[in-house]
Each structure stands twice: as structure tokens, then as C-alpha cells.
Amino acid sequence: MKEQHFFNRHVDFALTCLSGHEQGKPFHPTLHAYFKSNRQFGSRDRRTIKNLCYNWFRLGYSFSALDKKDQLLLAHVCLTTDTPEWMTILFGPFVLPPSWLTWELSERLAFLEKTMDWKLGLVFPDIEQVSSQVDVDQFIPHLFKQPLVWFRCKNENEFDAVCAKLSDLSIKPNGARGIQAGHLLESSGVSKQIEIQDYSSQEVFKTLNLEGVQSVWDCCCASGGKSLILLDRTKSINICASDSRKSILSNFIKRTGRHRYRVWSAVVNLSNSVSKIKFESKQSTVEITPPGFDLVVADLPCSGSGTWNRNPEFKSLQSSSVQNYIALQKQIVQSAWPFVKKGGRLLYTTCSVYKAENEDNVKTLDLDGMEVLRQGYVHGYAHNSDSTFFAELKKI
Numbered sequence: 001m002k003e004q005h006f007f008n009r010h011v012d013f014a015l016t017c018l019s020g021h022e023q024g025k026p027f028h029p030t031l032h033a034y035f036k037s038n039r040q041f042g043s044r045d046r047r048t049i050k051n052l053c054y055n056w057f058r059l060g061y062s063f064s065a066l067d068k069k070d071q072l073l074l075a076h077v078c079l080t081t082d083t084p085e086w087m088t089i090l091f092g093p094f095v096l097p098p099s100w101l102t103w104e105l106s107e108r109l110a111f112l113e114k115t116m117d118w119k120l121g122l123v124f125p126d127i128e129q130v131s132s133q134v135d136v137d138q139f140i141p142h143l144f145k146q147p148l149v150w151f152r153c154k155n156e157n158e159f160d161a162v163c164a165k166l167s168d169l170s171i172k173p174n175g176a177r178g179i180q181a182g183h184l185l186e187s188s189g190v191s192k193q194i195e196i197q198d199y200s201s202q203e204v205f206k207t208l209n210l211e212g213v214q215s216v217w218d219c220c221c222a223s224g225g226k227s228l229i230l231l232d233r234t235k236s237i238n239i240c241a242s243d244s245r246k247s248i249l250s251n252f253i254k255r256t257g258r259h260r261y262r263v264w265s266a267v268v269n270l271s272n273s274v275s276k277i278k279f280e281s282k283q284s285t286v287e288i289t290p291p292g293f294d295l296v297v298a299d300l301p302c303s304g305s306g307t308w309n310r311n312p313e314f315k316s317l318q319s320s321s322v323q324n325y326i327a328l329q330k331q332i333v334q335s336a337w338p339f340v341k342k343g344g345r346l347l348y349t350t351c352s353v354y355k356a357e358n359e360d361n362v363k364t365l366d367l368d369g370m371e372v373l374r375q376g377y378v379h380g381y382a383h384n385s386d387s388t389f390f391a392e393l394k395k396i
């Protein structure tokens, strides 16, 4: 059968493509390079190969008793809704019943739990380490589908114009808009009017109380997504931003410059304590000694486990690296804390769902005058987005 023959070849292509992927690195560049060096593939071929690979990352890799080809096939027949019967027969190790074709995903997974030495929890590394505030029964199913791409309008007055250019928008009360992954935002002519930013980040930063806040230090700023959302909310605040990576700061400066925002920046490694920081803008330099800020935003380096629904290829992360993140998060917060003014706050935030990086780490912070004002999660499964943890710490 022609269709079956093509599918079998696609499985082989997907296996070749996966074999070129380095664990722990983004998969997209590998896929891109593979398609670039195999120009014979049409768009349908590319879509099938891509789906096979991502279904393996989402589910297949957890079937450790099977060989890789069977892992790939089984994940694909599980996660594809309109599976043709011949595809289920291609899978050899055991028989998938005829009712498989009509089953929901949950029924298929329950069948696999009964039939083979496998448990659903294996699809997420160290599932028992996930926070008890996360409902695992909702969390696991949302790992099997790509979340929406969330963005916000830089200027709310342009909301109608942006909506008119895009269809199938999900719109949240906080102003976040979501669109199916793969929708070409660039070619829709809206790229100048929007900022891509996940719903969960938008929720944390749009609900942050900025009353009385004049000075902010974004101490892990990367290219400045969080500074921008704060500046878009309140242009009157002064933002100093830093990161340990010099290369990423130039993105920050370009990005805030495009918006004509005046910001100060510095390269600062917070693995060790610092006594003063020299921040620079185009016009001036300011030297800040503790305590300098009403609000410190610590958007910390982390496992990224709250985004593994979007990037399932990172699920291979070793628990030893999680331990390293936990220590680094603590060091960064300890180094930043002296710069919080009395009565001021530090926002501790990660895109992790592991309790050790979040509530457990916050619990063991030994900071002078620290009071936890509020903490919690924005759950990706509730919003078709990534997950974010936040804790607002006040200096009393």
C-alpha cells in the first residue's frame, strides 16, 4: 500500500533526524538543518516527520522497554486523532484493539498502562517532585499538546487593528491574546504592534502591585521581556536591568530602545555578593549601593519544567542540573536582597513546576526581614500556556 510505504519511510527519516539531536539542546535547529539538507521533502512530508519527532519527545521516549522505532510508532498512534487502521497494525510488539481507533487519548493511555510495564507519570521527569499545588491529573494531559502562542499589544489602542488581521484569537481578561502555534504572526503584518509573551508571565506581571514603586531592578533581565511589560504599564518607573551575560544585554538595549524607553543596564553576575553596581544608559551612569530599589524582579534561571509542554525535547534534563539551579537561585536572591529598600519587595519567579525550585527554596531563604506576601502558580493547563511560579517577598 502506497500510503503505508510512505509512512514507513517517514518513520525512518524521523529516526535519522532524531539521531542528529543533541540531548538538552533545542530540537528546532536540528529539524531545520535536516530539512535544509533534504530538499526533496514537500510540506506534507515535513509536517509528518516533525509530528513523529515531537510525539516521540512528548510520549514515545518514556516507553523505555521498546526500541526507538516502536516508541515512535506507538507515540504517534496514541497522539494522532484520525489514526488509520493500517497504522496501528504497523506497531508490532503487541496488538492494539480495533476499538483503539475510536478511543479518546485517556482511554489509549489507560490501555497502555494495563498492557505494558509503563506508567503515565513516566512522561515527565521526577513527576513526584512536582509541586503539590499542581494538579498532576490535569498537568500530564496538557503535556501532549502544543500550547497557544501568547502575545500582548504594545499599545492597547491598537487592539482592534490587531484583531482584524488575525482570526481564531483567544482573548484573556488580562489583555493576553493567544493564537495556535504555527500561525504566521510575522506575515500577518502585526509584528510591530505586538510582543510575544506567554500568558503566565503576563498574568504575574500585570497583577503585580506597582503603587508607590519608582525604582525597579530587573536583575536577570535577559532581553528584557519583564522590564518591557512593567514599562508598558507605568512609563514613570525607572528601570535598571542586569544579566550575567553581556551578549544578551545588547538585545535588551535594542529592544527597549525601539520603544524609546530610557533604561540603565549593567553586566552583573549575582553568583557572588556585590557591594555596588554601576548602571549605564546612553545619557548617564548611576552607581547604586544597597538599598537602592523599591522592587527587585528576580526572573530566575531554572529547569524550565513549566515550559516542557512547549519544548518537550528538554524533558531529558538531569536531576543534578535541577540541584544546580536550586543553589544558583538561592545565591542570586541572596545577592540581590540587600538592594531591596525597607518596605520594598523582591519578586521571585521561575518557569519551573518543581517544588524544590519554588516554594521549598523560598521557605529556606535566610534573608533579613523577609516576609512572604503571596506566592503561587499560574497553571499552564488552566490557560493553554506555560506554567509560572511567583513569590512576592517583602522586606520588613
Ligand SMILES: C[S@@+](CC[C@H](N)C(=O)[O-])C[C@H]1O[C@@H](n2cnc3c(N)ncnc32)[C@H](O)[C@@H]1O
Pocket (backbone or CB within 6 Å): 219, 220, 221, 222, 223, 224, 225, 226, 227, 242, 243, 244, 245, 248, 268, 269, 270, 271, 299, 300, 301, 302, 328, 332
Ligand atoms: C529566566 S531567564 C530571564 C528571562 C527574562 N527576565 C525575560 O523576561 O526574558 C534567567 C536569566 O538569568 C541569567 N543568569 C544566570 N545566572 C546568572 C547569575 N549568576 N547572575 C545574574 N544573572 C544570571 C541568565 O543569563 C538568564 O538570562
